[in-house]
Amino acid sequence: MSALCPEHVSANKESIIRELVEGKECASQLKLLFQNPSGPHDTTTPSAQQLVAKILRSFAQSISVLTSSEADGEILAISCNDRSPEESGESSKRSPPSAKDRRGCYNRRKAADTRTKISQTMEDEYEWRKYGQKEILNSKFPRSYFRCTRKHDQGCKAVKQVQRIEENPEMFLTIYIGVHTCKDNLKAPEMVTDSGHWESYLAPTESNKPPDDDQKASSSTPTVKQEYPKEDTPLSEITDNSDPNLWPDLKDFELSEPLKMLDKLDFGVDQSVGFGTDHYLHLEY
DNA sequence: AGCATTTGACCTGC
């Protein structure tokens, strides 16, 4: 797991630092912009939106580098685990040897880079595959586990956990862990307009929801994987920003209403949520 | 038949 070559680690570190420094500079510019909105502007001065996009891009790049480094380590771990018990000298605890059955054999990820979101649906702009569900102690509702549908073909490490909120069973608490390193996983990005209420994009639209989709609050396992390769709303229409991974975060800036009950919740993970502009995205390494 | 979901097994971290 720690067998990365020093050159590789160093290059990654430099890259991360470069991205973060750039992000910090943009944040400083943004701060100045807020402090002095009517200050001197010329055509070369980036707008607040551009600065936000740059900052998020910096974070995304840094995360991408970090996660790819982790992935390297994981490959090593897997290759070690793939050795048979005889080869590794490990005596299996399981009674039936069935070397094929590797259920539960995994590297538990750290709770790094987590974000939480509360919404009326467990769906979002990404495609997810459910891989597990667990009853949680002292919780009425089970927790569902989802991974990115691109996990296998693109090695995307993004996962999310969804659980109904006891105090408000119509609402879902979603914990996103990791960031999407995949491409083309965005379902059907929709422009969030000024008039657009947050529910309008959290809820499935007529065009992308199945006809009988009214079970979102009643079924414990609503439709998760829905392949609607809708490409008629290119991200470039939304902004000049090119990184699709950024937009969930930008859209989350719009979130504020569903979070009133948050102080009643006791999350088990380090988290922060979207009160306004700068609390939703929480990164932790 | 192929793919997605369910569910029990089993591993990790505390």
Added chain:
DNA sequence: GCAGGTCAAATGCT
């Protein structure tokens, strides 16, 4: 030892 997270066989659905 326990709770939670992940895996993969079994099952269901299209």
